[in-house]
Amino acid sequence: MNIIGFLIGLVIPYLAVTVFAVSIFLRIKRWLMMPHLLKWSLYPMPLHYTGQIGYMLKEILSFKSVFRNNRSLWAGGWIFHIGMALIAFWFVTFVLGFHTGILLRIGLSILIIMPAYITLIRALNTKMRAISSPLEYFNLLIFMSIGILGILMITYAKPDPTIIRQYFIGMISLHPVRPPASPFFLSMLGITEFFMIYFPNSRTLHMVSKYFTFHKVSWEDHSA
Amino acid sequence: MQQTTERKEKNIENNKNNQRKEQVKNATVVQKRQYPFFAIENPVEENRVSVFVKTLGAVLKDEKYKLLLDLYLNTCASCNSCADQCHLYQTTHEQKDLPAYRSNQLRSVYKRYYTTSGKLLGRLVGARDLQESDIDAMIESFYRCTMCRRCAVECPMGVDNALLTRIGRCVLGELNLAPKNFTISTSQQLEGIGNTSAIPKGAFIDTLDFLQDEIKDMTGYNVEFPRDKAGAEYLFIAPVSDYIVEADTLMGTAMALQFAGADWTIGTEYYDAINYGLFYSDKITSDILNKLLAEAQRLKVKKILIGECGHATKVVKLFMDLFGKHKFEVQNVMEYTAKAVEQGRLKINPTVNKDIVTYHDPCNLGRGLGVFEAPRTIVRAAAKHFVEMFPNRERTTAAAAGEAGLRCRTCMSSE
Ligand code: SF4
Numbered sequence: 001m002n003i004i005g006f007l008i009g010l011v012i013p014y015l016a017v018t019v020f021a022v023s024i025f026l027r028i029k030r031w032l033m034m035p036h037l038l039k040w041s042l043y044p045m046p047l048h049y050t051g052q053i054g055y056m057l058k059e060i061l062s063f064k065s066v067f068r069n070n071r072s073l074w075a076g077g078w079i080f081h082i083g084m085a086l087i088a089f090w091f092v093t094f095v096l097g098f099h100t101g102i103l104l105r106i107g108l109s110i111l112i113i114m115p116a117y118i119t120l121i122r123a124l125n126t127k128m129r130a131i132s133s134p135l136e137y138f139n140l141l142i143f144m145s146i147g148i149l150g151i152l153m154i155t156y157a158k159p160d161p162t163i164i165r166q167y168f169i170g171m172i173s174l175h176p177v178r179p180p181a182s183p184f185f186l187s188m189l190g191i192t193e194f195f196m197i198y199f200p201n202s203r204t205l206h207m208v209s210k211y212f213t214f215h216k217v218s219w220e221d222h223s224a
Numbered sequence: 225m226q227q228t229t230e231r232k233e234k235n236i237e238n239n240k241n242n243q244r245k246e247q248v249k250n251a252t253v254v255q256k257r258q259y260p261f262f263a264i265e266n267p268v269e270e271n272r273v274s275v276f277v278k279t280l281g282a283v284l285k286d287e288k289y290k291l292l293l294d295l296y297l298n299t300c301a302s303c304n305s306c307a308d309q310c311h312l313y314q315t316t317h318e319q320k321d322l323p324a325y326r327s328n329q330l331r332s333v334y335k336r337y338y339t340t341s342g343k344l345l346g347r348l349v350g351a352r353d354l355q356e357s358d359i360d361a362m363i364e365s366f367y368r369c370t371m372c373r374r375c376a377v378e379c380p381m382g383v384d385n386a387l388l389t390r391i392g393r394c395v396l397g398e399l400n401l402a403p404k405n406f407t408i409s410t411s412q413q414l415e416g417i418g419n420t421s422a423i424p425k426g427a428f429i430d431t432l433d434f435l436q437d438e439i440k441d442m443t444g445y446n447v448e449f450p451r452d453k454a455g456a457e458y459l460f461i462a463p464v465s466d467y468i469v470e471a472d473t474l475m476g477t478a479m480a481l482q483f484a485g486a487d488w489t490i491g492t493e494y495y496d497a498i499n500y501g502l503f504y505s506d507k508i509t510s511d512i513l514n515k516l517l518a519e520a521q522r523l524k525v526k527k528i529l530i531g532e533c534g535h536a537t538k539v540v541k542l543f544m545d546l547f548g549k550h551k552f553e554v555q556n557v558m559e560y561t562a563k564a565v566e567q568g569r570l571k572i573n574p575t576v577n578k579d580i581v582t583y584h585d586p587c588n589l590g591r592g593l594g595v596f597e598a599p600r601t602i603v604r605a606a607a608k609h610f611v612e613m614f615p616n617r618e619r620t621t622a623a624a625a626g627e628a629g630l631r632c633r634t635c636m637s638s639e
């Protein structure tokens with residue numbers, strides 16, 4: 001195993017997971033401490049937990065606001081997030097001993113097509129271009145490259161799934177074993193690690209922060 | 225040695241020349257600077273960039289905004305859902321009216337000067353060096369937004385661009401960059417005669433007498449506008465301009481309060497509910513609010529009853545705990561009247577109003593305070609045919625008497 005394989009395969013994964021977890025934990029801790037000094041609620045609001053959870057689930061599962069307001073972006077964004085969910089699902093089942101190759105292929109294809117489509121919307125639609133920073137394109141590029149490398153890996157390198165599984169199980173159980181030598185695999189892993197380190201400091205963090213914008217600001221009822 | 229000294233002197237001379245040129249250039253810029261669509265009194269013209277950056281820094285450290293801004297400035301999916309909800313953008317279709325674009329104007333300064341990623345990576349992460357022209361663009365942009373919060377209703381990330389507009393305006397306010405009709409009104413309230421329309425106490429009392437006579441002439445009833453009644457349950461306060469331009473509303477309010485059996489009073493030491501500080505300055509919001517609370521304290525009332533459609537009620541309800549030197553229960557007059565109707569203390573004959581009637585939710589009272597039903601209860605009791613207009617409730621577009629109205633007046637005043 002060369003030094004790059006050693007770093008990307010064995011050292012940085014732990015570093016990335018630690019940075020990811022610690023940064024998110026610190027952010028959440030900070031936002032949880034937010035004092036309710038400025039009252040800035042938005043009415044009407046779901047007052048009970050069931051209503052709030054219902055609203056959140058609907059928003060998270062269907063992207064209903066974007067669906068109502070920006071249908072073309074919604075199509076891209078929604079399918080893109082489904083793609084990520086498919087890959088996450090594939091990963092969990094894979095580690096547990098199943099290998100649904102088709103699921104992985106669909107997920108990775110979505111990770112290429114949808115970010116490309118969203119990139120086009122952002123670049124070609126003047127209204128979207130006006131509010132898109134280079135970072136937005138960069139985030140999409142990260143996902144696209146993971147998708148492309150993944151597809152190239154399963155199409156050309158065809159690594160043995162058992163070796164990959166053993167590697168992941170070894171990492172998770174803190175008994176690391178030699179990572180698969182495929183350059184595609186290592187590149188994919190490297191990009192994912194980079195994303196994990198960078199994620200808590202990017203606006204992609206919205207999946208965490210949106211909980212607080214609603215619960216700590218908009219739904220903080222002061223009329224009672 | 226001789227040569228080095230000469231070179232040094234030459235350099236110094238060159239620098240001086242350059243400085244002089246720069247000063248002349250700046251002076252020309254200052255002379256040429258035209259503020260958009262509203263007049264500004266005594267704008268700060270020097271070091272605007274550094275003052276802006278420092279003031280934003282101070283806001284970012286302020287306890288009440290610190291974490292909230294950390295949240296809002298770091299959250300936005302750049303999806304433009306807000307644009308479709310913004311009546312302003314839907315009317316103009318101009319880039320500067322995109323809600324997220326406007327918020328990004330503030331975000332780019334925040335990122336550039338107050339985040340590590342922005343300092344290191346600059347434009348890549350949406351950070352930008354603040355330029356004089358950006359400040360001009362912000363003045364225009366932040367005052368085109370009506371702070372109606374309609375966009376917030378549809379933001380999948382729960383971000384309220386109106387709050388960012390307000391913060392932006394507060395920062396500009398520190399450079400005296402605020403519309404003249406706000407600053408003239410608030411300085412009249414705080415340093416002048418004591419109210420936004422500069423109506424002296426004697427004239428105000430005469431107006432109350434006149435309105436009592438009007439009611440008598442119109443209806444035959446003796447309806448009183450009680451004044452300075454110490455220990456009354458309610459201190460009633462309305463925008464002072466309404467006594468002149470919306471006199472019918474106030475006559476109606478006085479009748480409703482009297483017939484419902486309210487124990488109320490008007491204060492003659494301070495009688496203006498308007499608080500334009502809400503739109504551009506915390507300090508002014510607080511100072512004006514405390515004048516109102518001091519009047520309630522002077523009269524030893526139990527509650528404050530506000531007779532207007534939103535911003536004044538919002539200031540007292542939202543900012544009293546934060547800035548107020550005294551605390552009172554606060555109600556909008558519509559909440560009081562609806563309760564009186566429901567309890568049967570106030571009976572209105574709906575057959576008198578035969579026309580079809582609707583109700584336009586003001587954004588501050590509706591989205592901002594959750595008062596949706598009370599006005600409908602009153603209208604239904606007072607008119608036979610009530611119909612909903614669309615959009616309504618939380619999707620209402622800015623009503624004429626909300627901030628949009630202020631902006632309309634602002635526009636008109638400079639044209
Ligand atoms: S607050 Fe109102 S005017 Fe301002 S951006 Fe939102 S919808 Fe538009």
Ligand code: SF4
Nearest residue numbers: 300301303304306379
């Ligand atoms: S709707 Fe919210 S998340 Fe989308 S662009 Fe507007 S502010 Fe950003």
